[in-house]
Amino acid sequence: MQEVSAISGNSVPADEPKLNYINNGHTLKSWLLTKDHKRIALMYLVSVSAFFLMGGIYAGFIRLELLTPASDLLETATYNKVFTQHGILMVFFFLIPAIPAILGNFLLPLMIGAKDLALPRINLLSLYIYWIGGIITLWALMQGGVDTGWTFYTPYSTTFSNSYVMAVGIGVFINGFSSILTGLNFIVSIHTMRAPGMTWFRLPLFVWAHYATSLVMILGTPVVAITILLVAIERFARIGIFDPAIGGDPILFQHLFWFYSHPAVYIMILPGMGVISEVIAGFSRKRIFGYEFVAFSSIAIAVFGFLVWGHHMFVSGQSIFAGLVFSFLSMVVAVPSAIKTFNWTATMYKGSISYDTPMLYAIGFLGLFLIGGLTGLFLGSVGLTVHLTDTYFVVAHFHYVMVGGQVIAYLAGIHYWWPKMTGRMYSEFWGKISAMLIFVGFNLTFFPQFILGYMGMPRRYASYPEELQVLNIFSTAGASVLGFGLVMPVVYLIHSLFYGKKAADNPWMHPGLEWRTSSPPPTENFKEMPVVTWEAYDFGEESGLDLEDARKREAVTI
Amino acid sequence: MSDNHAEHEEHIGIPGYLVIFLILVFGTIFTYFSSFWDLDSIFPGANTLLALAIAFTKMMFVILYFMHVRWSSKTVWLAAVAAFFWLAIMFAFTMQDYFTRISGVFSV
Numbered sequence A: 001m002q003e004v005s006a007i008s009g010n011s012v013p014a015d016e017p018k019l020n021y022i023n024n025g026h027t028l029k030s031w032l033l034t035k036d037h038k039r040i041a042l043m044y045l046v047s048v049s050a051f052f053l054m055g056g057i058y059a060g061f062i063r064l065e066l067l068t069p070a071s072d073l074l075e076t077a078t079y080n081k082v083f084t085q086h087g088i089l090m091v092f093f094f095l096i097p098a099i100p101a102i103l104g105n106f107l108l109p110l111m112i113g114a115k116d117l118a119l120p121r122i123n124l125l126s127l128y129i130y131w132i133g134g135i136i137t138l139w140a141l142m143q144g145g146v147d148t149g150w151t152f153y154t155p156y157s158t159t160f161s162n163s164y165v166m167a168v169g170i171g172v173f174i175n176g177f178s179s180i181l182t183g184l185n186f187i188v189s190i191h192t193m194r195a196p197g198m199t200w201f202r203l204p205l206f207v208w209a210h211y212a213t214s215l216v217m218i219l220g221t222p223v224v225a226i227t228i229l230l231v232a233i234e235r236f237a238r239i240g241i242f243d244p245a246i247g248g249d250p251i252l253f254q255h256l257f258w259f260y261s262h263p264a265v266y267i268m269i270l271p272g273m274g275v276i277s278e279v280i281a282g283f284s285r286k287r288i289f290g291y292e293f294v295a296f297s298s299i300a301i302a303v304f305g306f307l308v309w310g311h312h313m314f315v316s317g318q319s320i321f322a323g324l325v326f327s328f329l330s331m332v333v334a335v336p337s338a339i340k341t342f343n344w345t346a347t348m349y350k351g352s353i354s355y356d357t358p359m360l361y362a363i364g365f366l367g368l369f370l371i372g373g374l375t376g377l378f379l380g381s382v383g384l385t386v387h388l389t390d391t392y393f394v395v396a397h398f399h400y401v402m403v404g405g406q407v408i409a410y411l412a413g414i415h416y417w418w419p420k421m422t423g424r425m426y427s428e429f430w431g432k433i434s435a436m437l438i439f440v441g442f443n444l445t446f447f448p449q450f451i452l453g454y455m456g457m458p459r460r461y462a463s464y465p466e467e468l469q470v471l472n473i474f475s476t477a478g479a480s481v482l483g484f485g486l487v488m489p490v491v492y493l494i495h496s497l498f499y500g501k502k503a504a505d506n507p508w509m510h511p512g513l514e515w516r517t518s519s520p521p522p523t524e525n526f527k528e529m530p531v532v533t534w535e536a537y538d539f540g541e542e543s544g545l546d547l548e549d550a551r552k553r554e555a556v557t558i
Numbered sequence B: 001m002s003d004n005h006a007e008h009e010e011h012i013g014i015p016g017y018l019v020i021f022l023i024l025v026f027g028t029i030f031t032y033f034s035s036f037w038d039l040d041s042i043f044p045g046a047n048t049l050l051a052l053a054i055a056f057t058k059m060m061f062v063i064l065y066f067m068h069v070r071w072s073s074k075t076v077w078l079a080a081v082a083a084f085f086w087l088a089i090m091f092a093f094t095m096q097d098y099f100t101r102i103s104g105v106f107s108v
């Protein structure tokens, strides 16, 4: 039991390979039956990326179809399936697991100073459940797919759609348990596995964000699972739950679906906010401004996020009274997100900022998330939303939060912790180029959609009036830039695995516990049980993090 | 962990669990037969109410005995209560829509 210094072992690693989690066992079995959270995280990385690629291909087809006003590339029925499957793959198989299952799995035990998560077998089980859910869904897509939209709205999904609603539903249902188990594991680990001295208020904000996310996963996901089950019961047994003809109510589906799916957008964005807190504090070399506020705003988002779901139903036939209540609460839930944004900005103020790739992504996040969040207020106000419902304004808002927010944060995190995960440095030059390409491409894709939506272009149609073509061409052009920008990291990150410079243990000179072990970490994470004696984000020179000094020894890359 | 397990065995033992199981089976049969009684003549929805009451009782047995919540720490109790609290939110906010749809100040 000894305090680990941030500087120890910061010399460039010797040539002889140390035993780490990657070279500790080479057989397929040693991967497939591993209980090591780091290996599970890597397997998640590969699987989630595959789903991201597939969802991206669907997105490409959508943008290509919308290049021209007529429905000429795809038939309208095919188009319905394409946007549905884009949504289902992206939401359930990429956005929800991306940060928690990859970065969270990898980093959470490292950050709290534990050898592994509290329930390692359950962790492996969650990966297998993800695979099973994914394979069933992919199988259903190959059989002919589904055309209900990712929201599975009744009565279309229960009564009219002839596509593979139930097969996809079962895939999503099974996949839900994967995130329940991940959330359970995180909560138990954070409560029971913290290293000596790692008090709640010394936890990195990444951990707080994952704690909040896990609460939502556990409290919300069972509801959507049961809702899908109810759809199945109605489809097969004709028991009236959602169909008015047999005594049900279609709006009930929307209540139950959005009770989960609004909080689910926080499952997607909260971990991203955690990443951004780490990156901004790190590359500003400053303790985060208002640590407690940022930590508790995560919890507040998780709790209040459950009280606002009716803002998806303003024009669905929900009562006006309910609409007013949900509208008011939606404004309230914007406050904690605003607190975070202000605090990140205040953290950067007078910080010693370095513009490394992760920081470029994080700064991009600030702007894009701001636009995404503020346009959400437009959609949350009962009057204005009547004009905007089901238009491209909603699509643009959602993508600003989910791509501009979550995906950008995910990329920031991957770049930030890549040296720790793989022990290799990627090309900083190409990293910066791709970060900027993604930012430009993203804005070019989605900003025109705000205008399109405001002008009245509805979503989920394969054709549109000719006067809207110019903006759609902008959007499709932007999507090509965005797509190109997203392929670049795949290339240079894989390249770095073989040819990249070996990473130092603490390449950014940051104080977090994950930087106080070797890169890549050994299977048991720390050679000795770490004892935490410093506060979170302690960049003081007395903790051995003197950047100038380190630069002289060339132990850092920045 | 292991000593916890030993404790659990001693709580009510296999015979105890069998009794709980029989209570659950009895509840199911009771629900089935009660659906044939015309309770709705007393007041509308009485049949549903009775069915829900039986279901709730069965659920409490599962939570308290099968899931060991009865012998668990305060934290576990808190988690169990929180789940009900969230269920209450879901019901309350959904019903807030249904109860205000047709009548009142805000009706169309």
Ligand SMILES: [Cu+2]
Pocket (backbone or CB within 6 Å): A261, A262, A265, A308, A309, A311, A312
């Ligand atoms: Cu929402």
